[in-house]
Amino acid sequence: xxxxxxxxxxxxxxxxxxxxxxxxxxxxxxxxxxxxxxxxxxxxxxxxxxxxxxxxxxxxxxxxxxxxxxxxxxxxxxxxxxxxxxxxxxxxxxxxxxxxxxxxxxxxxxxxxxxxxxxxxxxxxxxxxxxxxxxxxxxxxxxxxxxxxxxxxxxxxxxxxxxxxxxxxxxxxxxxxxxxxxxxxxxxxxxxxxxxxxxxxxxxxxxxxxxxxxxxxxxxxxxxxxxxxxxxxxxxxxxxxxxxxx
Amino acid sequence: xxxxxxxxxxxxxxxxxxxxxxxxxxxxxxxxxxxxxxxxxxxxxxxxxxxxxxxxxxxxxxxxxxxxxxxxxxxxxxxxxxxxxxxxxxxxxxxxxxxxxxxxxxxxxxxxxxxxxxxxxxxxxxxxxxxxxxxxxxxxxxxxxxxxxxxxxxxxxxxxxxxxxxxxxxxxxxxxxxxxxxxxxxxxxxxxxxxxxxxxxxxxxxxxxxxxxxxxxxxxxxxxxxxxxxxxxxxxxxxxxxxxxxxxxxxxxxxxxxx
Numbered sequence: 001x002x003x004x005x006x007x008x009x010x011x012x013x014x015x016x017x018x019x020x021x022x023x024x025x026x027x028x029x030x031x032x033x034x035x036x037x038x039x040x041x042x043x044x045x046x047x048x049x050x051x052x053x054x055x056x057x058x059x060x061x062x063x064x065x066x067x068x069x070x071x072x073x074x075x076x077x078x079x080x081x082x083x084x085x086x087x088x089x090x091x092x093x094x095x096x097x098x099x100x101x102x103x104x105x106x107x108x109x110x111x112x113x114x115x116x117x118x119x120x121x122x123x124x125x126x127x128x129x130x131x132x133x134x135x136x137x138x139x140x141x142x143x144x145x146x147x148x149x150x151x152x153x154x155x156x157x158x159x160x161x162x163x164x165x166x167x168x169x170x171x172x173x174x175x176x177x178x179x180x181x182x183x184x185x186x187x188x189x190x191x192x193x194x195x196x197x198x199x200x201x202x203x204x205x206x207x208x209x210x211x212x213x214x215x216x217x218x219x220x221x222x223x224x225x226x227x228x229x230x231x232x233x234x235x236x237x238x239x240x241x242x243x244x245x246x
Numbered sequence: 247x248x249x250x251x252x253x254x255x256x257x258x259x260x261x262x263x264x265x266x267x268x269x270x271x272x273x274x275x276x277x278x279x280x281x282x283x284x285x286x287x288x289x290x291x292x293x294x295x296x297x298x299x300x301x302x303x304x305x306x307x308x309x310x311x312x313x314x315x316x317x318x319x320x321x322x323x324x325x326x327x328x329x330x331x332x333x334x335x336x337x338x339x340x341x342x343x344x345x346x347x348x349x350x351x352x353x354x355x356x357x358x359x360x361x362x363x364x365x366x367x368x369x370x371x372x373x374x375x376x377x378x379x380x381x382x383x384x385x386x387x388x389x390x391x392x393x394x395x396x397x398x399x400x401x402x403x404x405x406x407x408x409x410x411x412x413x414x415x416x417x418x419x420x421x422x423x424x425x426x427x428x429x430x431x432x433x434x435x436x437x438x439x440x441x442x443x444x445x446x447x448x449x450x451x452x453x454x455x456x457x458x459x460x461x462x463x464x465x466x467x468x469x470x471x472x473x474x475x476x477x478x479x480x481x482x483x484x485x486x487x488x489x490x491x492x493x494x495x496x497x498x499x500x501x502x503x504x505x
Contacts, residue, residue, distance in 0.1 A: 142331040149298050149324040150346035150396065160345075164336040243335045243376050 029213040038217035047201060051221060054197040057113055058178075058185045058229075061120030065177055069125045070170055073132025074162075083133070090129075098123035098184045102191045113195050116188035123184045124177035131173030135166035168241040175233045182226050198222050250276040250311060250432050251297065251400060257305030257457075258292050266292035268457035269306070276399075279426050279433045281443035284453030285494060290436040293458060294404050297434065298324050310400070323398035327405035329385040333377040339364065339388050340373040346396040363395035364388075367421060383414035390418070394425060403435040407442065416474045419446055423472060440490045444483055445472060452493045461493050 011031045017023055018030035025033075041047040076083045098119045105115040139162055147161045189199025198218055205214035251274040258267045266289035274280050284290050296303045299318040308315040310322075323346065326332040333342050343360040351359060364370045367387040377385050386406065393401055403422075407415045423446065426433060437443050443450045444466060452462040468482055477483055 140331050142326060142328060143334060145295075145300055146324070146326065146332045146334075147345070148300060148318055149322070149402075150392075151318055151320055156349075161334070164334070167336075241336075243378065 027212060029216060033213050034216045037213040038220055041217050050196055050198050050201040054185055057117050058181050061117045061124060061181050062178055065121045065124035066128055066174055069128035070132055073129045074136060077133040077136030094126050099187050099191060102188060106192055111192040111195055115192050116185050116195050119188045120181040120184040124181045127176035128173035131169045132166060135169030139165045171237050171241060178229050178233060179226060186222055248276050249273045252309040255306035256296060256303055258296060258303045265457035268459055270458060270460055272451060272460060272463060274432060274434060276432050277430045279446060279448045280451060281447035282436045282451045282453060283440055283443035283490060284458055285455045286438050288453050288455045289458035290453060291404055294402050294436050298322060298402055321399035323393035323396045323401050325389050325393050325403045325406045327408050329389045332389055333385055335377055338374050338376055342388060343392045343395050359395045363391040366394060367391045383410045386410055386418060401431050401433045405437055440487050444486045445477060450490060452490055
């Protein structure tokens with residue numbers, strides 16, 4: 001409830017600032033203009049398609065990043081020489097901002113959805129990879145000994161001790177990647193220009209007639225998406241990985 | 247009774263040269279409850295881990311039913327001191343107890359075995375809780391139930407009651423004695439508590455400080471039925487605990503204040 005009060009306060013402040021003439025209404029239209037525009041856009045099939053395109057690209061990218069980073073993390077964590085050998089490469093690749101790769105990917109795979117998905121995968125790999133490796137190092141040795149003492153072999157130790165142990169950390173990594181992925185997908189949509197989505201919608205609204213009300217409505221939708229995604233993953237964490245802790 | 251477990255010249259030196267156990271030999275008969283007592287850090291846990299097949303000793307042999315232990319033997323269960331790190335937090339109490347039974351029993355059998363083991367330790371009501379929702383003493387009961395449900399031929403206990411409060415400790419000691427009387431499981435229990443070793447054991451094996459060597463192998467001539475009050479004040483008990491304490495003190499560092 002208090003969170004809601006904060007939002008209401010923000011909107012009121014924004015409205016008041018524009019009405020008082022502190023900011024020109026054509027650059028920053030007030031909520032009383034943006035919100036009706038937002039409602040109108042939500043029933044517009046073109047905008048709906050843009051939202052679906054963004055969410056779909058984001059979801060595919062997150063699934064692919066998870067599918068690559070978790071097995072890779074487990075492999076790197078459990079094979080020491082591989083981890084040492086890969087360290088330099090990983091430390092070189094990791095700091096590269098995903099959007100810096102846009103021209104490269106546009107040339108390689110074109111401006112379509114593959115580019116933004118590829119970028120989001122690249123950006124989303126690292127948090128999951130590092131969290132998986134870290135979690136693997138933190139596996140309680142006594143859990144492993146206990147399982148072994150009761151006759152569990154390598155496969156059972158991996159699937160029934162290692163995986164449940166790392167799962168909460170991996171999910172935290174996925175949450176970080178989800179937020180990064182959304183940002184990268186929308187940025188890529190703005191930069192590549194031909195892959196649809198909210199980013200392209202915002203860019204189109206900003207150019208030409210400069211409909212700032214539509215731009216802001218698009219931004220609000222992007223913000224709400226990010227919020228819903230994070231809240232959903234948080235809920236998943238609470239429901240499945242708290243293990244009855246008080 | 248037949249010999250179940252035999253240690254022949256067991257020796258373990260860790261990488262870096264620390265000798266934990268040195269030329270240790272003794273046998274354990276089937277159905278016996280043997281207590282191993284020694285100063286803290288003397289290599290007792292190393293000994294137990296070697297018996298459990300969790301580490302390969304650098305010298306000597308562990309023989310179970312006459313054949314050398316390579317890898318973790320079947321029919322063997324372990325209860326560790328640190329129940330909070332030994333129970334799996336992501337599983338319910340019931341699933342924790344069933345864990346060792348997977349692949350050995352059908353779903354229905356597992357449920358039945360787990361339930362009766364939990365009943366035995368007085369925790370049937372907690373089956374669907376998670377370990378963190380239970381007190382320390384209750385968690386260690388779960389760990390014990392998990393070992394019992396497995397119906398091991400040999401039960402190893404590594405300082406099982408060292409991390410619970412005194413009252414709980416007495417309860418768990420009596421629970422262990424009751425289980426031993428009911429099921430006749432062979433038990434090897436490691437402790438640093440002299441009184442506990444005498445109270446629980448059919449015999450007490452006294453170890454020296456690191457590297458662990460066998461100082462004495464003392465039979466406990468106490469009646470099978472034991473009582474926390476009367477047994478502990480009996481003459482036999484007091485004599486034996488004094489003897490063990492003397493043996494341990496004889497090897498303790500001279501600066502040590504505690505007996």
